[in-house]
Amino acid sequence: MYRYDEFDAAFVAGRTAQFADQVKRRLSGELTEDQFRPLRLMNGLYLQLHAYMLRVAVPYGTLSSRQMRKLAHIARVYDRGYGHFTTRQNIQYNWPKLKDIPIILDELASVEMHAIQTSGNCIRNVTTDQFAGAAADEIIDPRPVAEILRQWSSLHPEFSYLPRKFKIAITGAPQDRAAIRFHDIGLQAAVNGAGEIGWEVWVGGGLGRTPMIAKLINSFVPNEHLLAYLESIMRVYNRYGRRDNKYKARIKILVHEEGLETIKGQVEAEFAEVRGGVLTLPSEEVDRISAYFALPNFAAQTLTKIDVAYESIVDAAYGRWLDNNINAHAQPGYASVTVSLKPVGGAPGDATDTQMEVVADLAEKYSHDELRVTHEQNLVLPHVALADLRAVYDALVAVKLAEGNNNLITDMICCPGLDFCALANARSIPIAQEISKKFAEPARQKEIGELKIKISGCINACGHHHVGHIGILGVEKKGGELYQITLGGDATEHASVGKIIGPGFEAENVPGAIEKLVDFYIAQRTSEEETFIAAYRRLGEAPFKEALYGTA
Amino acid sequence: MSKEILTGNELTSGAAVYLSATGEWVEPLQSARLFSKEEVAERDAALAATKAGGRVISLEIEEVDEVNGQIVPKRLRERIRAAGPTAPLTLNGQAYDRQHLGEDGHVSI
Numbered sequence: 057m058y059r060y061d062e063f064d065a066a067f068v069a070g071r072t073a074q075f076a077d078q079v080k081r082r083l084s085g086e087l088t089e090d091q092f093r094p095l096r097l098m099n100g101l102y103l104q105l106h107a108y109m110l111r112v113a114v115p116y117g118t119l120s121s122r123q124m125r126k127l128a129h130i131a132r133v134y135d136r137g138y139g140h141f142t143t144r145q146n147i148q149y150n151w152p153k154l155k156d157i158p159i160i161l162d163e164l165a166s167v168e169m170h171a172i173q174t175s176g177n178c179i180r181n182v183t184t185d186q187f188a189g190a191a192a193d194e195i196i197d198p199r200p201v202a203e204i205l206r207q208w209s210s211l212h213p214e215f216s217y218l219p220r221k222f223k224i225a226i227t228g229a230p231q232d233r234a235a236i237r238f239h240d241i242g243l244q245a246a247v248n249g250a251g252e253i254g255w256e257v258w259v260g261g262g263l264g265r266t267p268m269i270a271k272l273i274n275s276f277v278p279n280e281h282l283l284a285y286l287e288s289i290m291r292v293y294n295r296y297g298r299r300d301n302k303y304k305a306r307i308k309i310l311v312h313e314e315g316l317e318t319i320k321g322q323v324e325a326e327f328a329e330v331r332g333g334v335l336t337l338p339s340e341e342v343d344r345i346s347a348y349f350a351l352p353n354f355a356a357q358t359l360t361k362i363d364v365a366y367e368s369i370v371d372a373a374y375g376r377w378l379d380n381n382i383n384a385h386a387q388p389g390y391a392s393v394t395v396s397l398k399p400v401g402g403a404p405g406d407a408t409d410t411q412m413e414v415v416a417d418l419a420e421k422y423s424h425d426e427l428r429v430t431h432e433q434n435l436v437l438p439h440v441a442l443a444d445l446r447a448v449y450d451a452l453v454a455v456k457l458a459e460g461n462n463n464l465i466t467d468m469i470c471c472p473g474l475d476f477c478a479l480a481n482a483r484s485i486p487i488a489q490e491i492s493k494k495f496a497e498p499a500r501q502k503e504i505g506e507l508k509i510k511i512s513g514c515i516n517a518c519g520h521h522h523v524g525h526i527g528i529l530g531v532e533k534k535g536g537e538l539y540q541i542t543l544g545g546d547a548t549e550h551a552s553v554g555k556i557i558g559p560g561f562e563a564e565n566v567p568g569a570i571e572k573l574v575d576f577y578i579a580q581r582t583s584e585e586e587t588f589i590a591a592y593r594r595l596g597e598a599p600f601k602e603a604l605y606g607t608a
Numbered sequence: 609m610s611k612e613i614l615t616g617n618e619l620t621s622g623a624a625v626y627l628s629a630t631g632e633w634v635e636p637l638q639s640a641r642l643f644s645k646e647e648v649a650e651r652d653a654a655l656a657a658t659k660a661g662g663r664v665i666s667l668e669i670e671e672v673d674e675v676n677g678q679i680v681p682k683r684l685r686e687r688i689r690a691a692g693p694t695a696p697l698t699l700n701g702q703a704y705d706r707q708h709l710g711e712d713g714h715v716s717i
Binding site: 082083085088089103104105106107108136137151153154155403474475476478480483485486489532535536537 | 617619620621622623624662665666682683684685688689692693694695702704706707
């Protein structure tokens with residue numbers, strides 16, 4: 057794991073002290089709310105419906121057990137004993153008091169964490185594949201580059217007042233688990249003809265009120281020139297991105313309106329100017345940072361395969377967990393474990409202080425002290441020996457974190473919605489809870505197979521509904537809530553944006569509507585291997601619409 | 609005939625508060641002062657004074673109905689603000705509840 061150097065430590069300490077003084081001056085009345093609001097937002101502090109909300113960055117979703125324990129401590133001492141993990145691989149606290157924020161930030165700084173750039177029109181926390189550095193299908197561990205991007209983008213003076221917020225996602229694997237095509241910039245590891253590893257650069261993706269799939273702007277940028285190339289994109293966006301209308305200010309609109317070739321020409325012209333200059337990545341610096349992410353010293357394992365069928369007979373729940381929550385590891389005898397934060401009937405992404413501490417203990421004992429936060433609002437123990445899986449599972453059972461539902465219908469992404477969020481138009485969490493209860497039966501979930509439901513409480517799409525195989529968007533209608541259903545979204549390398557299938561539903565009718573769609577899929581699929589999204593692509597929208605609404 | 613109330617969030621705790629009939633900012637929605645359509649000047653004066661004081665933020669005018677003697681905000685958003693999150697229990701087994709004033713001295717009004 058990366059450790060702060062003196063520059064990191066100094067800027068976080070400086071910023072923490074600066075904000076502590078700003079809070080003090082706000083409380084004394086020296087600063088007005090109009091003066092204070094932009095300052096608090098720069099430090100990740102929002103005001104929601106019921107209270108302040110502090111969003112803490114988890115750089116590229118990677119945590120040590122020490123950091124996770126600190127997050128638990130903050131939840132227990134300064135909040136209400138739980139935190140909410142988000143689609144940005146961050147954690148949000150829903151109930152902090154303004155007076156406590158300086159000490160919370162001090163606590164975070166003590167474990168090399170902060171809340172800087174988790175809000176505002178700047179480059180936000182870089183996100184990545186939750187299995188980075190562990191996945192069997194990986195070309196390269198993207199975290200050293202993610203860390204370089206973090207250093208480059210933190211307090212970057214030129215990019216602190218962009219037209220709008222800016223999100224970068226990076227993956228080192230061909231299977232896209234980081235939704236890179238729905239970010240302002242997406243980076244995917246690529247190999248050129250000479251066998252060198254570089255980066256495909258995708259630009260102009262995003263969700264929100266205008267969902268767009270990113271376009272490939274460069275199929276191979278060498279590692280050493282990546283910063284120069286990204287800075288070139290940022291400069292073009294900073295110069296030409298719209299500032300007259302916040303709804304048209306993201307780079308996706310610029311790319312869409314100007315056309316990829318125009319933007320590409322502008323980026324290439326800028327790149328020609330800066331290439332080979334100060335932004336060239338020295339190989340020794342890349343090596344220095346990469347060393348922080350070196351693979352752990354894996355002990356040789358005698359157990360290199362788990363007989364899931366056997367384990368399922370002995371203990372069905374453990375079998376389900378093995379079946380769904382284990383990801384193949386590059387190292388024989390090891391696996392990455394997804395810790396589901398989607399208990400049946402729970403709020404997706406929430407974890408209590410106790411649960412966080414147990415997961416931290418498991419990371420320390422069984423996963424080389426590493427943890428990950430996924431953009432699908434789960435946690436990951438990336439490096440667990442197969443021989444330790446049962447012990448990990450038993451410990452998770454004890455704190456109700458052993459739901460074996462990863463990638464199944466109850467493993468939903470869900471934004472906080474109108475229960476918490478000042479921007480939301482409709483509630484999300486109760487919808488997720490009701491769907492979860494309806495499909496709680498494990499056999500039913502297994503029958504359905506992989507199905508991604510994603511729920512947003514407004515068009516800003518924090519719940520990624522556009523890329524749900526089934527997406528649910530809550531809207532306000534005549535003072536009440538109505539839920540639109542979209543079908544066919546996909547956040548992976550087969551990226552697609554879901555389409556609204558028909559009139560919306562009242563909240564109480566949403567689970568039933570999902571059931572109709574699911575039943576139709578099961579009746580129509582060619583085999584159990586044909587997933588919901590595959591069946592939808594084969595059959596098209598019309599029969600699903602008819603199944604849901606009946607013949608017109 | 610709908611009326612209006614003034615609401616905001618208390619500076620230190622962030623808790624939802626309402627301007628009461630006695631001119632204080634209080635936690636219970638049912639203590640909120642009701643402004644009729646004819647009381648726009650009083651409403652706006654109270655808003656301006658509160659804004660100048662700086663201890664209640666994110667100020668809003670909300671339309672409400674009176675139903676069986678109870679103040680009921682027209683917007684669902686405001687009903688949730690008054691009562692707290694509607695989702696069932698937290699993972700700790702506790703109700704989500706709203707933010708309360710007076711806890712740990714985190715109050716500025």
